[in-house]
Amino acid sequence: MKKILKNFIFLPLILIAAIAFVVMQVKSKPPIEHEEASYPTKAVEVIKIDKIPFRARAMAFGNVEPKVVLKAKSEVSGKISYIHPNLQKGASLKKGTLVLRIEPTSFEISLNQSKAGLAGSQSSLAQLQAEEKSSKRALSIAQKNLNVGIKERNRIKTLWDKRLISRSALDQEEQKVLSLRQQVQDMKGKLASYASRKAATRAQITQSKSQVDQSKDTLGRTEVRLPFDARIGAVSVEKGEFVPAGGLLFEALGVQAVEITAQLPTKQFRPLIIGLGNPNSTSPISLSDPESLQQALRRMNLEARVRLVGDSNQAVGWDGELIRLSESVDPTRDTLGIVIEVKNPYEGIIPGKRPPLLKGMYTSVELLAPAKPTMILPRKAVHQGRVYIANKDNKLEIRAVNILFHEGDLVVLDEEKDKNLIGENIIISDVIPVIEGLPLKAIEADEYQKNLALKALGKDVAINSDNNGASK
Numbered sequence: 001m002k003k004i005l006k007n008f009i010f011l012p013l014i015l016i017a018a019i020a021f022v023v024m025q026v027k028s029k030p031p032i033e034h035e036e037a038s039y040p041t042k043a044v045e046v047i048k049i050d051k052i053p054f055r056a057r058a059m060a061f062g063n064v065e066p067k068v069v070l071k072a073k074s075e076v077s078g079k080i081s082y083i084h085p086n087l088q089k090g091a092s093l094k095k096g097t098l099v100l101r102i103e104p105t106s107f108e109i110s111l112n113q114s115k116a117g118l119a120g121s122q123s124s125l126a127q128l129q130a131e132e133k134s135s136k137r138a139l140s141i142a143q144k145n146l147n148v149g150i151k152e153r154n155r156i157k158t159l160w161d162k163r164l165i166s167r168s169a170l171d172q173e174e175q176k177v178l179s180l181r182q183q184v185q186d187m188k189g190k191l192a193s194y195a196s197r198k199a200a201t202r203a204q205i206t207q208s209k210s211q212v213d214q215s216k217d218t219l220g221r222t223e224v225r226l227p228f229d230a231r232i233g234a235v236s237v238e239k240g241e242f243v244p245a246g247g248l249l250f251e252a253l254g255v256q257a258v259e260i261t262a263q264l265p266t267k268q269f270r271p272l273i274i275g276l277g278n279p280n281s282t283s284p285i286s287l288s289d290p291e292s293l294q295q296a297l298r299r300m301n302l303e304a305r306v307r308l309v310g311d312s313n314q315a316v317g318w319d320g321e322l323i324r325l326s327e328s329v330d331p332t333r334d335t336l337g338i339v340i341e342v343k344n345p346y347e348g349i350i351p352g353k354r355p356p357l358l359k360g361m362y363t364s365v366e367l368l369a370p371a372k373p374t375m376i377l378p379r380k381a382v383h384q385g386r387v388y389i390a391n392k393d394n395k396l397e398i399r400a401v402n403i404l405f406h407e408g409d410l411v412v413l414d415e416e417k418d419k420n421l422i423g424e425n426i427i428i429s430d431v432i433p434v435i436e437g438l439p440l441k442a443i444e445a446d447e448y449q450k451n452l453a454l455k456a457l458g459k460d461v462a463i464n465s466d467n468n469g470a471s472k
Contacts, residue, residue: 039438045445046390046425047381047452051415054374054456056271057366057407060338061309062262064361067341068228068254074243075221078102083239087250091232100237100249102222111215118208125201132194139187146180153177229255258345258357260306260320262365263335271405271412272369273300297322304340305366306357316354318342320365340365368458375413375421376456377401378463381428382411388427388434396431396438409463410455 082101086093093099153173160170233251237243304320319342326337345357357363381387382401389397401421402414413421425442454461 039433039435041439041441042396042431043441043443044388044390044427044431045429045448046427046442047378047445047449049375049377049421049424049426051373051375051422052453052456053371054376054410054412055371055458056369056412057458058264058268058272060262060264060268060335060365060367062260062340062363062365064258064260064345064357064359064363066253066255066359067257067259069233070227070230070252070254072100072224072249072252074102074245074247074249076102076107076218077243077245077247078104078106078222079242080237080239083237087232087235089232089235092255093226093230093232093252095226095229097226098223099226100224102243104219104222107215107219107222111212111219114208114211114215118205118212121201121204121208125198125205128194128198128201132191132198135187135191135194139184139191142180142183142187146177146184149173149177149180224249226252228252231255253359255346257341257343258359259323260340260342260363260365261326262338262340262363263330263333264338264365264367266329266334266336267405269336269338271407272302272367297324301370303368305368306340306342307364307366308355309362309364313353318345318357322367338365338367366458371457374456375415375418376452377411377413377426378428378452379406379409379411381426383434387421388431389421390425390427390440390442394440394442396427396434396436396440398434398436410452 079102080100081103082098084093084097084099087099153170153176156165156170156173159165160167230252233253235250236248237250243249300322302322304322306318306320307316320340321342322338323341324339326339329336342357348354349356377387382403385403386398386400389399391397399421402417404412404414406412425444427440428445428448431438448463451461451463455463
């Protein structure tokens with residue numbers, strides 16, 4: 001019992017002594033030195049933002065079609081007597097080449113008959129003119145006879161008044177004068193009829209000439225000549241075959257130009273015309289006025305580059321021109337039809353390298369607007385509508401930007417709302433963690449910025465960068 005009591009007294013004393021010893025040891029030690037924790041300086045690539053020349057771009061796709069397609073049809077009926085040896089699918093023929101003839105014999109007979117009718121009418125007119133001339137001479141003679149008869153009657157009448165002759169002699173002279181007057185009137189009536197007869201004959205001549213011209217025209221339609229340099233498409237007839245009027249003969253494709261009806265997404269067409277082209281023009285456009293629409297298309301001054309889809313050699317291309325827009329928007333694909341014209345698609349052919357633009361080829365059409373100073377950033381420099389800036393104190397700063405539209409790897413900013421960004425160093429490399437005020441070491445990506453300027457002008461260059469800050 002005494003032993004337990006003794007332990008109960010000493011245990012608290014030992015515990016108090018131990019606590020006092022620990023406290024004395026802690027107070028006797030020097031204070032611990034504290035170090036301030038901070039993030040290490042982050043090396044980042046930067047580009048200086050400024051207005052640079054930028055060409056809005058859009059890409060459309062479509063098939064090649066000849067601008068001029070002639071589907072030759074027979075204008076007369078008959079048997080085909082001649083076909084050009086090269087009138088075959090895929091062959092090329094020059095303008096003016098006689099490619100086909102329909103048997104002309106029946107049309108030549110008709111022409112000869114028309115000519116004979118014309119000659120007969122002309123002969124009748126010549127005969128009438130000769131008769132008229134003869135009748136005029138006869139009228140002149142009859143008039144002279146009448147004048148002589150009147151003088152003789154007057155002489156006889158003077159004798160009668162003196163009662164030197166009988167009354168019967170005077171009456172006889174009166175009858176002669178009346179007869180001569182009747183002859184003159186008959187001749188005048190006959191001459192008056194020549195005018196109407198000649199008019200009728202001239203009308204017959206006009207009709208006969210029309211028949212001759214018609215026969216000549218019909219005869220000329222038996223020969224088919226190419227109105228332009230062309231490549232031959234489908235041929236629907238053979239030599240010796242009878243063709244009715246209106247029957248299809250062959251198809252000819254013009255080689256002077258081709259058209260590409262391409263489908264362009266409407267969201268890509270808008271950047272080509274908003275704030276681009278001619279910014280000083282405020283005149284409205286009327287789609288119902290062809291001249292107004294064509295002037296608007298010319299004012300846009302778009303450059304069109306045509307390439308073959310799937311061709312590994314993308315350096316091969318053709319220059320085109322936007323000549324018209326389709327009448328409506330495709331509601332399913334939300335695309336606008338555009339028509340691009342490429343002139344001389346069969347020139348400059350290099351076998352194995354540069355083919356001609358043939359009907360049905362599938363092509364891409366790249367449209368580029370004129371260059372205009374614009375605020376451009378690479379897409380990877382924009383993070384959910386914000387950009388990271390290495391400010392003057394080499395600290396990370398985050399700012400919101402106003403995006404007009406995206407175009408491939410590029411982002412176009414609203415220069416009015418984001419003009420305060422001009423001259424700032426925009427970070428284009430990854431930053432982890434993203435904390436405002438993070439200390440930075442800015443490395444200017446000069447090569448990257450040069451490539452960005454080329455990309456903005458529509459050049460095919462890459463604007464990716466590696467981890468070491470060198471542009472590719």
